[in-house]
Amino acid sequence: MTDELVHYSVASGVATITLDSPHNRNALSAQLRRELSASLTKAKDDDAVRVIVLTHTGKVFCAGMDLKEARGAGAGDQGVNEFPRILEQIWTSPKPVVAKLSGVARAGGVGMVAAADIVVAAKEVTFAFSEVRIGVVPAVISLTVLPRVNPRAAQELFLTGDVFDAERAAEIGLVNKAVDADQLDEATDAYVRSLTLGGPAALAATKELLASPRPATPADGFPDMLKLSAQFFAGEEGQEGIRAFGEKRKPNWVPQD
Structure with missing residues (x-):
């Protein structure tokens, strides 16, 4: 049996969904997409769950689509066709979604960050809309990113593909708070506690x-x-x-x- 790439746990009204595919930088492979979508559905349907925390293992939150799976596939067979469902699940979840990042986010990973309601990132975390660097377009993720991010910053970062840090991400509206790595748990927990007080x-x-x-x-x-x-x-x-x-x-x- 294939090991799971997404772990799910619930404690004190909080569902924690953890991406755990470090061998490919938590890329959005078919298995990871399937398990992530199932976990989001599970959290939505569980009346005991009040808040969802989306996090990861390893040095990368999510590197975007799995390029090995994308290589050679036709337009109708690309994994990106399944990605809108995941973004919509995060964006429309009736339970607030908090993204907790201690590692890098790229491309589709940034799209998931933007879809979350609240984002806390360690200061050393970096982001990039790297699509243009490999000749593709940040089309799907634009629907979650553009409502969040300052328009002038989006113009710059979508077109250049340049890397930017968590403090810049907070300045342009992508991230709520950039904190020292040793304060990441505390900052995330503070948001979670506040959210569980709401009806x-x-x-x-x-x-x-x-x-x-x-x-x-x-x-x-x-x-x-x-x-x-x-x-x-x-x-x-x-x-x-x-x-x-x-x-x-x-x-x-x-x-x-």
């Missing part, structure tokens, strides 16, 4: 809100936003949160250690 349904609805097109003016959006707000104030989760606030206790959705 599950409220977090999912807020993610949808953040991804929705903005109305032309505030007045155009008020009717729909008022309806959404009132539903949550009156809903089961909102009422529990209001009671918990008044009673100075944690709401019932906060995981118990």
Whole structure:
């Protein structure tokens, strides 16, 4: 039996998905894509899971598509055809996704970073949109990267393929926080703790809100936003949160250690 390339574990409401294919720099091989997609589905369907942490073993988070598998394949047989599903799973996950990087991200790996809700990276981590350097286009990942990254920086980095560090990634909006390597666990855990304090349904609805097109003016959006707000104030989760606030206790959705 082939060893698994993606490990999945759950503790205290947190599902940790770990890419573990260091022999090929955690490249997006057919097996890794299949296992990663299955793990994301598993986390989504588990009511006990409140937050997803996406991380890795080795010195590379993800090097992008597996070029050995891509070599010689026709357009219809390229593994990149399956990649949009993974990006969409991360982007639309009703549970917040936190990416934790202690190693390099390239090409499709950067696309997954951009799809995550929150990203913490060690300062020595580097990134690159390396597609043009091998004669291909960062087409699929542009759909997650461009909404996150400063347009002028995207123009530069997509066209040059140049390597940039985690602090630059934070400056342009790709990463939330660049920290010293020995602070990576602490910084990630702090985000995870904050996310688990939010109501599950409220977090999912807020993610949808953040991804929705903005109305032309505030007045155009008020009717729909008022309806959404009132539903949550009156809903089961909102009422529990209001009671918990008044009673100075944690709401019932906060995981118990």
